[in-house]
Amino acid sequence: MHKSDFDEYFDRMFDTCNQTRFEDWFAELAHCAWGTDFETIKAGGQHGDKKSDGRHRPTETIYQCYAPESASTFSKNAVGKVNDSFPDVLSYWPKMKRWVLIHNNDGGIPTKLSDELEKLREEYPHIEIDTASRRFLKDELHDKLSMNQMLDVYPSARLNFRTVSMENVRPLLKRIIGEKSTAIGVLSFGEIPNEKKLDHNELSPDAKFDLNRAAPNIGIVDRFLENMSNPGNASIIQSEIQSKYLELRDFGYTADEILGGLLAFVRGPLEDPPNTAAAYVIIYYYFDACDIFENPPEDALC
Structure with missing residues (x-):
């Protein structure tokens, strides 16, 4: 088994995960790739998850995941998801320098979401506002993992790892x-x-x-x-x-x-x-x- 053999596991997770499962998968990839530089944020108490699914401490980047069940739901509700984060996210993370929406809409973002993000960039010029999807998850996280980390993230792969005669x-x-x-x-x-x-x-x-x-x-x-x-x-x-x-x-x-x-x-x-x-x-x-x-x-x- 080689690292490239895990590409099918990545594709399967990206194509089938949504909502909380997608958030958990992203957090596990990020934690394995970045170690203690990444903090997973889970909902709890009166402040919930502080409008964040994870924080990269060295760059003061806050990640927010949005992975609905379908592209149509994404197109319909993505703007509301973003507006639900701003400006509250700033009150929770005053040192934030970058905000990234991690999503599962592999075909890109709809124009109304693009327009909304441009408004936010003009309103908060001191914050870098980005979106990321399949290529970011694959290139910056998944492909950086060791073989042992791959098996931790994709435990079902252990069932296929056999000593070949x-x-x-x-x-x-x-x-x-x-x-x-x-x-x-x-x-x-x-x-x-x-x-x-x-x-x-x-x-x-x-x-x-x-x-x-x-x-x-x-x-x-x-x-x-x-x-x-x-x-x-x-x-x-x-x-x-x-x-x-x-x-x-x-x-x-x-x-x-x-x-x-x-x-x-x-x-x-x-x-x-x-x-x-x-x-x-x-x-x-x-x-x-x-x-x-x-x-x-x-x-x-x-």
């Missing part, structure tokens, strides 16, 4: 298991050319141990890839492992967690010792080839 690697796993003259055991060690890379990625001693004992068998991977009838298939395997590594890295996992995710990806559902040992051989092969994990900056390993 890499079927293209199954024959290679079988070849490694079958070709090893002796089983990969705790005493099977060879020279480890990328020890600095292991240290640079802050892999634990246990992780280094498992990778180190797989190293003597990476020649099996070389022979398998060289003998493939279609050379492009080797690139497919390389690309899939690289993509999985980048996906796990972008989620913010530790090096050991990334290694565990790659192991599950390559090994598949069979967690028996032969499959696990063979999976480590494949992972170390691409580790040594500099296709996965980060290289020490001072060394040109590849």
Whole structure:
């Protein structure tokens, strides 16, 4: 799963959310993107929400959401919504420098609302008055989120996030298991050319141990890839492992967690010792080839 996969979740939320749900979605996006610089304002007490659905403190910007169920309702009532905010919003937020109407009318604003906003700009020249919709929410908020924040904002995406079995690697796993003259055991060690890379990625001693004992068998991977009838298939395997590594890295996992995710990806559902040992051989092969994990900056390993 990549960040671009969440675009459909954004589109679905924008197209279906209205009223309070739209306000909550905007506030969650803003809070994730801006952190403590953003204050969510909720109705409470005699002053309600102080004519605000959120405040960006560094710029003294007040956000007001309006997301009715239909474009016709927006056209009919948007001017009233704006006039309901002014001038009361000024009494609640005397330091306000900018006021933004966040709305769900993707086609733009009607002319009567545009005219009303122009009147307000003339009446309050010291305040920047703007509107924002889909592009602002997408470019300035949604696209700024990390993968973990995406999953927090769109929890249903977790249901679609699965460990994908890499079927293209199954024959290679079988070849490694079958070709090893002796089983990969705790005493099977060879020279480890990328020890600095292991240290640079802050892999634990246990992780280094498992990778180190797989190293003597990476020649099996070389022979398998060289003998493939279609050379492009080797690139497919390389690309899939690289993509999985980048996906796990972008989620913010530790090096050991990334290694565990790659192991599950390559090994598949069979967690028996032969499959696990063979999976480590494949992972170390691409580790040594500099296709996965980060290289020490001072060394040109590849």
